[in-house]
Amino acid sequence: MSEPQISVVITSYNQREYLSEAIESVIQQTLRPSEIIVADDCSTDGSIDLIQDYAARHPGWIKAVIQPRNLGVARNRNRALAQVSGDLVSFLDGDDRFLPRKLQREYETYRTRRGVQIVYSNIYYLDETGQRSRLWAEGVAPPEGEVFTHVLGRNYPRGMTFRNELVETECILEVGGYDESLPRYGDWDLLIRLTRRFRTAYCPEPLAEYRLHSDSLSRAPATVHIDTITRIREKYRPFLADLSELERAEVERKFRQRLAVLSRRAAREAMDAPDRRVAFAHWARSLPLDHGWSPVLLGRILLPIRAYAIFRSAFRGLASPRAREVR
Numbered sequence: 001m002s003e004p005q006i007s008v009v010i011t012s013y014n015q016r017e018y019l020s021e022a023i024e025s026v027i028q029q030t031l032r033p034s035e036i037i038v039a040d041d042c043s044t045d046g047s048i049d050l051i052q053d054y055a056a057r058h059p060g061w062i063k064a065v066i067q068p069r070n071l072g073v074a075r076n077r078n079r080a081l082a083q084v085s086g087d088l089v090s091f092l093d094g095d096d097r098f099l100p101r102k103l104q105r106e107y108e109t110y111r112t113r114r115g116v117q118i119v120y121s122n123i124y125y126l127d128e129t130g131q132r133s134r135l136w137a138e139g140v141a142p143p144e145g146e147v148f149t150h151v152l153g154r155n156y157p158r159g160m161t162f163r164n165e166l167v168e169t170e171c172i173l174e175v176g177g178y179d180e181s182l183p184r185y186g187d188w189d190l191l192i193r194l195t196r197r198f199r200t201a202y203c204p205e206p207l208a209e210y211r212l213h214s215d216s217l218s219r220a221p222a223t224v225h226i227d228t229i230t231r232i233r234e235k236y237r238p239f240l241a242d243l244s245e246l247e248r249a250e251v252e253r254k255f256r257q258r259l260a261v262l263s264r265r266a267a268r269e270a271m272d273a274p275d276r277r278v279a280f281a282h283w284a285r286s287l288p289l290d291h292g293w294s295p296v297l298l299g300r301i302l303l304p305i306r307a308y309a310i311f312r313s314a315f316r317g318l319a320s321p322r323a324r325e326v327r
Contacts, residue, residue, distance in 0.1 A: 007086030012094030039080035153254035
C-alpha cells in the first residue's frame with residue numbers, strides 16, 4: 001500500500017508565542033504528513049519571520065502562505081486549502097497542538113472504517129499556561145456515522161462540535177470550503193455541510209490539545225454569538241426539510257435553548273454596563289425560547305442594588321442547586 005498523502009494546514013494570526021509548539025507538534029507526528037502548510041493572516045508580531053525560517057529549514061515540506069493583508073480566518077483557510085496537494089487534510093490553529101500519534105491513529109481509523117470520509121478524535125483543553133484542564137468528551141462517546149443532525153444542533157459534549165478532523169480534501173472542496181461571509185463559527189458551518197453528505201468515525205483517544213484564552217470566541221460578547229448563530233440557523237433552515245419531524249423538533253429545540261442562554265447572558269452583560277433597558281430587552285427575548293424566566297436575573301434588572309441583594313440571598317436560600325442561576 002502506498003504511503004498516505006496527508007496535508008496539515010496550520011493557520012495563524014499574531015500567535016508567535018505558541019506557533020513554534022504548533023508547528024513542532026506536526027513535525028513530530030509518528031505518521032509523517034506529506035506537507036505542512038502554514039498560512040499566516042498578515043501577522044505583525046514576528047510570526048511571519050518564524051514561519052519563513054521553518055520553511056527555509058524544511059524546503060518542499062513546510063510551505064509558507066503569507067497573506068499580504070489581513071483577510072480573516074475563513075479566507076486565510078481557503079487560500080491555504082487551495083495549496084493542498086494531499087488526499088487527506090487536517091487543520092490546526094496556530095496556538096493549539098497535535099499529540100504525536102494524531103495522524104497515525106486517525107488514518108488507521110479512516111483506513112479500516114469503510115464508507116467514512118471524516119475522522120475525529122477526543123481532545124484536551126489547555127489553559128493559558130498550556131496545562132491540561134479537562135477532556136472534551138468524558139464518560140460518553142460522541143456520535144459517529146451519519147451525524148448531520150447532531151452537528152446542526154451542536155449535540156456534542158459541552159455543546160461543542162468536534163475539531164481538528166482528518167477529512168478527505170475533495171469533500172471540503174465539494175461543499176465549497178469555508179464560508180467567507182461568516183466572521184465566526186466557520187468550523188461549525190463547514191461541518192454542517194460536510195456531515196450532511198459524508199460519514200464520520202470517532203477515535204476516543206485524545207489526540208489534540210485546544211487552548212482556551214480569555215479573549216477567545218467563547219468569551220466574546222453574547223450579542224456576537226447571537227448574531228452569528230441566528231445567521232447559521234436561517235442559512236440551514238431549508239436543510240430541515242430533509243429531516244424527520246422528531247429530528248426537526250430536536251434541532252430547533254437546541255437552537256432555541258442556545259439562543260435563550262445567550263440572551264440571558266447578554267442581559268447580564270448589559271447590567272454590567274449598566275443599561276437596564278437593554279438588559280430587560282435581552283431578558284424578554286429569552287422568554288419564548290425556553291420559558292426559563294430566570295427570576296434572579298429579572299430581580300437584578302428591576303430592583304435597586306440593596307433590594308436585589310436581599311432578594312437574591314433569599315431566593316438562593318430557597319432554591320435547589322439545580323434551579324439557581326448565578327448573578
